[in-house]
Amino acid sequence: MPVFKTPFNGYAVKFSPFYESRLAVATSQNFGILGNGRLHILNLNPSGPISEFGFFETSDGIYDLTWSEDNDNIVIAAIADGSVKIYDLSLPPTQNPIRSLHEHSREVHSADYNPVRRDSFLTSSWDDTVKLWTIDRPTSVRTFKEHTYCVYSAAWNPRHADVFASASGDCTLRIWDVREPASTMIIPAHEFEILSCDWNKYDESCIVSASVDKSIRVWDVRNFRIPVAVLNGHGYAVRKVKCSPHRQNMIVSCSYDMTVCMWDYMVEDSLVTRYDHHTEFAVGVDMSVLVEGLMASTGWDELVYVWQHGMDPRAP
């Protein structure tokens, strides 16, 4: 299984929705505390090693990235200085980034592209807001300000074009509808900060949240008082959670206990596999939409692993 070493500490990894062999990695210098950032575009080679298509350097750390669903060359990066930068891989480096949108007053922690409408994306920030943008506009379309603490994650619903969820440090998940003036649902999902959320790709009412309390909870928004499942097993805060695009019950998560775990929440003993290949906080994880079972992870140990589920990521 190939490994790629980044010069800076990894923060996020995402597979391209267009090319099964392409992925992007967001990295930040000095663990994201202070320093530059770098966005790597990587290619998987059938012969083995990962090659780098290119990279973009930024003045501040990059905390998250998202691929456009409309244009195979557009990548959007969430920067620690509060800006959102849009990169076009078809243009030469001197013309990149094609846009730098600076509206958040604090670090932008996550970015997510709308898979249904394909023209808009969300960014969530530590300034307690979520902003909606479109690719063509230089300013945000809308700002959602209701959370009382950092919004760590915002995710579009894979079926409903206007519905998204946000996870915040104020311990609540909020469901929003872009057509509504305020949030439509408030789920007090955990007793501690919620670091990540993701929708189930097969059940539009099912949402998963991951928190500092080391647990992952699966919720049905129609009956949100009680979680559908509580997945315990991580030793430290769970940093990112992702629902599998191929199997309804499978969830992958990465945590500060340096492991990446695969879960099946419909089963009593939910933990399917635990991968402990990282030697530092595992901070980013993704599952490929185009190749079933292919996953990638990155962490503060400056490594990006890409492997097939069931295999050892560190195997040659």
Next chain:
Amino acid sequence: MASQSNIPSANLTTENPQLSETTPATGEDVLDAKASPTPSVFVNTEPMREDQVQNAVKFLSHPKVRGSPVIYRRSFLERKGLTKEEIDEAFRRVPDPPPTATSAQPANTNQVASTNALPQAPTKVLQPPAAAPGADAISTMGTLAQSRFHWYHALLAVGVLAVSGAGTALLFKNAIVPRLKSWIRKVVLEEDELAKKLNSKPSLAEETAAAAKAAAAAAADVAKASQEMVNSKNEEKMYFMEFTNMLDAQQREMRSLSNSIRKLEGQSNGLGRNSFVEQEDYRSAAYSSSKQPVTNGKADFDVGSVRSSPSPASAEQPLPPHSKSYMEIMAMVQRGERPPNIKPWETAPAQTMYGSDVKAQDNGVTYEMNGDNPAPWWQRKNVNITEIGQDETKTAPYSIPANDRPLQRTWVPPLPPPVAMPEAAAAIRQPKSTIQRDRLTDDQLLARASEGTDELQRITKISESGGALEMNDASSGQYSSEIQEEKENGYEEH
């Protein structure tokens, strides 16, 4: 999309038919909304829970909660699981203080009457003030949660104690003191009788009295003489003490001089050495009087040693080029230092580069042409689920030199708390602050030097007057701690 419309309609049958949202629920598609308004799944369709609303009202009526910002109150209620409608209803109910207070007060007055029976104070003056705080405490207790209970409980206890103390004082004054007085009067009367008896035998008594007086006079003389002797002894003692103090002071100076010699030998601080040499000559000349020059020398000398100390500290910080651990970086940033590996942004854009393949479209095509493997490695599904952690030899190509991190680590917060960042950013953007600090420390040094001279003058005066040695120790201890602080300040500058 067909399945999508089924699910909301199923919801209608299973869910409570009451729809209490503030906003109208619409369908997902624009067309659907106009044709058949199926309610969105993503809207809360629960009815309002009255018990939750009442709990929220109680919470919001708490005086402490009244003082907090509205956002935090809302956030708290949201975290407790109240829906928006319930929270709005609670907020609507709370800002009407009179109706809720009057309903609570009749219940409270009963409680006030019952508890006033408990602290039975002897004096009536004290009772109303004790009752008033008690009434206040109880009235607020009626509207509060139980957590306030023990605080007012303590207040009541204090009130009871004060009342009882006053009562016993009064009792003492009224009852016991007269008894004492009468007893004393009795004793005095008895003494008078005795004196009268004595006066009946004059002659013998007079003689004995005269003899006694003479003896007393002699004794007084003796006492005076011995007193004088003691005084002279004290004086001698004082001189002796003074002498020993001077010797001690000189001994200390000699020791500090030798220390400074050693230090100066290790450094090439010519200034310090010059001043030291001058002062030594001076000191040897003015050795017996122990006055101003000595104190000056000592002060200058110590200042010199402080200024030289920062230099070795800065030399001991070789910065490794590669990864420091997270806590080290946090510590650096919080001290205001910038991690060394950050490139200034003017040169950075040149770093952005692409690989040999500039055109993105080609990449997708070239892979499939690989004849050896019809399917790339990542599409080959491996059925075996291997055990993780067995293969430890294959980490070599990208092994990380992160040896200094112990595995058993206390939980580190996921990201730096938002508060830390402004400090770091502010510190980086204000390099001027270090220069200001330099100026500050120079002033501080001067101030401390003058303080030092004053203290030494004080010390010598005390020794002359024969004061205790402890004063010296205390002041010198304080002075040495100040030197410590200066040394730390000096260290931080680098």
